[in-house]
Amino acid sequence: MKITKVEAIPVRQKNDVQLNNDSAQDGIIIKVHTDEGIVGYGEVDSAPWVVKAIIESPSSHRICRGLGEMIIGEDPFEMERIWEKMYVGSQFYGRRGVVIHAMSGIDIALWDIVGKALNKPIYKLLGGAQRGKVRAYASTLMPYTPEEAYDETKKWVEQGYTAIKLGWGGFEQGNREIIELVRASREAAGPNVDLLFDLGFIPSDDHPIDAASRMPLIKELEQYKPYWIEEPLFADDYDGYRKLAETTTIRIAGGENETTRYGFRQLIEQGGVDIIQPDVTRCGGLSEAKKIAQLAHSHHITCVPHAWSSGIVIAASLHLVTAIPNGSLLEYCVAETPIRQEMLQSDIVVKDGYAQITDKPGLGIEINEDALEKYRCDR
Ligand SMILES: [Mg+2]
Structure with a gap:
């Protein structure tokens, strides 16, 4: 199985609803698509539009890469290797904070894909x-x-x-x-x-x-x-x-x-x-x-x-x-x-x-x- 597309979709409650001062007022949903038609979902509770930029950014150099393009073509079952690839590939601007947040949403989506492929709940x-x-x-x-x-x-x-x-x-x-x-x-x-x-x-x-x-x-x-x-x-x-x-x-x-x-x-x-x-x-x-x-x-x-x-x-x-x-x-x-x-x-x-x-x-x-x-x- 291969990853074909990563979508980062910010969501925000409409402005006619009074903005509440907590993090459930907006979010970003991650959708990871595969060549077998299985779609995995994840979420990131962070600054949604910053997360989107980190996932969609083109690569700058070897350890300053956008997360999305790094994982296209990878096998979701190799999630540990993918995690290390993203961590090392973003060292220059990452290591903590919002890059790790963005990686989290992708990682959750990979677990969702693997569970769906094996017909097993993630806890198993x-x-x-x-x-x-x-x-x-x-x-x-x-x-x-x-x-x-x-x-x-x-x-x-x-x-x-x-x-x-x-x-x-x-x-x-x-x-x-x-x-x-x-x-x-x-x-x-x-x-x-x-x-x-x-x-x-x-x-x-x-x-x-x-x-x-x-x-x-x-x-x-x-x-x-x-x-x-x-x-x-x-x-x-x-x-x-x-x-x-x-x-x-x-x-x-x-x-x-x-x-x-x-x-x-x-x-x-x-x-x-x-x-x-x-x-x-x-x-x-x-x-x-x-x-x-x-x-x-x-x-x-x-x-x-x-x-x-x-x-x-x-x-x-x-x-x-x-x-x-x-x-x-x-x-x-x-x-x-x-x-x-x-x-x-x-x-x-x-x-x-x-x-x-x-x-x-x-x-x-x-x-x-x-x-x-x-x-x-x-x-
Ligand atoms: Mg708390």
């Missing part, structure tokens, strides 16, 4: 199911008042979720407001629901973003028993992460902005976090996410992939979490944006708080081509 190709079911956490934005935080938490508890994450939004306020939001959320959830809080490294006049400033806040939050605190610091502050992780009983999570096994090695070894959150559409794809999960496993660290865009990233993450021994939760984005809600013919199903694992081939999803055309935004 990753080595098989380590668990029969995957607990999903409802992932939503933190509102700005305690009353709204109470209602938002209650809403997802009533829908059967046993784990809920609230992040960003209201956490841009001062420490007193953050504590009140967390208190209200715990009051709504009761003692038996796991609550995850994503501070989203948002600085304000009241709290600069450094470990010393975050420490008293996180100490104060311990009484509300969060399951984890996510990204309390900037991604580069590895020493700060370690200080926080060593001084609180709450798990510290991070890594959605990290790429490759090399980046995660630093986050794990220097940062000392309790949970890593590679995003399969950014960290280097499923091929790299598997290696990152194995690296974490060798340090007895849990891997909970970050997933906040369309249903494609959720499907890919579900296969990964199913197949890794140190997986536990699936991030299930409940954002009500068209990109999240409409890109699949039928969404990943969550029932009684658990995501349903599919045995359909590849990613096991069907793309809504009408929605893809409707939200396509090439400029």
Whole structure:
């Protein structure tokens, strides 16, 4: 089998819908075509038009090449070799960041192709199911008042979720407001629901973003028993992460902005976090996410992939979490944006708080081509 064409299709919700301040408002879908008629899909949760340029760029020189033309004619089954080819062929301008994001979307599409060709779900190709079911956490934005935080938490508890994450939004306020939001959320959830809080490294006049400033806040939050605190610091502050992780009983999570096994090695070894959150559409794809999960496993660290865009990233993450021994939760984005809600013919199903694992081939999803055309935004 040979790759014949790579399409990078930016999508964006229409402007008559108010732009939300999170990454599910746009995206870029990757379609990889083959000479056998099998089409694989991937997604990249990054800067869509930059990703498109990296895939479509003509080559400049040996280690400064566009990703698309590098993989035309390659066999999708040779995905490890293709990954290294793309990584080395983009060294001059890549190694981390958006080039790895773009590679991730292509890599996911290759896994989709191979699964479809073999008529097997990706989790089986990753080595098989380590668990029969995957607990999903409802992932939503933190509102700005305690009353709204109470209602938002209650809403997802009533829908059967046993784990809920609230992040960003209201956490841009001062420490007193953050504590009140967390208190209200715990009051709504009761003692038996796991609550995850994503501070989203948002600085304000009241709290600069450094470990010393975050420490008293996180100490104060311990009484509300969060399951984890996510990204309390900037991604580069590895020493700060370690200080926080060593001084609180709450798990510290991070890594959605990290790429490759090399980046995660630093986050794990220097940062000392309790949970890593590679995003399969950014960290280097499923091929790299598997290696990152194995690296974490060798340090007895849990891997909970970050997933906040369309249903494609959720499907890919579900296969990964199913197949890794140190997986536990699936991030299930409940954002009500068209990109999240409409890109699949039928969404990943969550029932009684658990995501349903599919045995359909590849990613096991069907793309809504009408929605893809409707939200396509090439400029
Ligand atoms: Mg986050």
